Amino acid sequence: MTEVSPTTPVQSASTMTEVTPVPEPSSSTSSESRRSSSVSSSSDDPDPDTNRTIVSVDEKNDSVMITKEDKGVLVSRKLPEIISPGSALVRELSPKLDVGQEVLYRNTDDGWYYRGTVHATYPNDSYDILDCTDLIQNTFREDIITDEDDANNIITVNSTLIALHPNYPNSYAPAYTLECQPNNWFSVRFYDNSVTSIPREEVYLIHMEKFKKDIDYISEYENRWVGQAVVARSDMDGQYHLGE
Numbered sequence: 473m474t475e476v477s478p479t480t481p482v483q484s485a486s487t488m489t490e491v492t493p494v495p496e497p498s499s500s501t502s503s504e505s506r507r508s509s510s511v512s513s514s515s516d517d518p519d520p521d522t523n524r525t526i527v528s529v530d531e532k533n534d535s536v537m538i539t540k541e542d543k544g545v546l547v548s549r550k551l552p553e554i555i556s557p558g559s560a561l562v563r564e565l566s567p568k569l570d571v572g573q574e575v576l577y578r579n580t581d582d583g584w585y586y587r588g589t590v591h592a593t594y595p596n597d598s599y600d601i602l603d604c605t606d607l608i609q610n611t612f613r614e615d616i617i618t619d620e621d622d623a624n625n626i627i628t629v630n631s632t633l634i635a636l637h638p639n640y641p642n643s644y645a646p647a648y649t650l651e652c653q654p655n656n657w658f659s660v661r662f663y664d665n666s667v668t669s670i671p672r673e674e675v676y677l678i679h680m681e682k683f684k685k686d687i688d689y690i691s692e693y694e695n696r697w698v699g700q701a702v703v704a705r706s707d708m709d710g711q712y713h714l715g716e
Contacts (some may be wrong), residue, residue, distance in 0.1 A: 562614040563597040569616065576634065576644060576676065577601045579617040584689035585617070585634050585644035604642075617676045625677040627658060632683035635660050636674040639707055646686045647675075663687045 530538040534546035568699045569575065573590045590610075592600040617634060625648055626634070636648040651659040656672040678686075705712050 473683040475526075483570055521656070563612065566597075566613050567620065568615070568619075568693075569593060569599055575599075575601065577609070577611045578686065578689075579603075580609060580611075582642075582693055583686060584637075586642060613676065614682070617678075621677045626676065627672070628652065632678055632680050633660060634676045634678055635662070635670055637662060638666060638668040638670075644674075644676075646678075646683050647691070664691065 489712050512675060523541070525538065525540045528539070529535075530537070535546060536619045536666040538547070569590050569591050575588060575590060576585050577588050578585050581630050588601040588603040590599050591608055591655060594600075594610075597615070598610050600608050601611050601616070602608050602630055627656065631648050631649045633647045633649065634644050637643050645662050645664070647660040649660040650661050650667070653659060653669060656674070657669050658675060659667065659669050660675065661667050702715060704715050705714050
């Protein structure tokens with residue numbers, strides 16, 4: 473046993489090593505490093521714009537388009553327009569119309585056809601039509617008939633038509649041919665079972681698909697009036713009476 477003098481300091485069995493603390497990197501250095509990393513990553517992308525999400529607002533049509541690369545979504549308050557293959561073909565193949573040209577057009581209020589004049593044209597094959605009361609309606613090409621459209625058509629028995637109605641002045645409605653008469657006249661039956669004879673210049677040949685579509689449109693609007701109080705003209709005396 474070794475005697476230790478009380479004045480001799482005692483050393484610990486383990487040796488303590490003093491470590492100088494390393495200061496934390498400043499926030500500016502950290503963000504600078506992140507920016508450098510981000511720039512480096514972007515510079516490796518040959519076309520960084522392709523990965524961007526693009527939001528386009530169409531105020532005129534109340535819609536927003538969100539796109540990224542070759543994918544996208546359209547958000548709109550308007551219902552999408554659904555057209556039949558026949559209507560799409562008519563839009564594509566029919567001759568373009570000129571401002572001031574006289575036409576027969578389908579009115580969206582009742583589905584019947586009336587005469588009007590082209591007031592303005594648009595790239596989507598629609599036209600503003602001005603009628604005799606100075607009202608303007610935007611109408612697509614498949615709902616417009618010109619004399620040139622019908623010039624070379626041949627009408628036979630059972631042809632589907634738009635024809636001048638005998639009971640309503642300047643109003644045209646769906647009909648079909650009952651008989652081909654002398655001097656280019658035709659006996660026709662309308663969708664409401666009215667029958668009349670009419671000259672060739674007041675009938676226009678249309679496709680069967682369009683014929684059925686027009687009748688469905690008219691019937692839908694007429695059914696909305698069932699049970700409603702109205703003032704209507706009587707075919708018996710030509711006067712207007714209250715009815716329903």
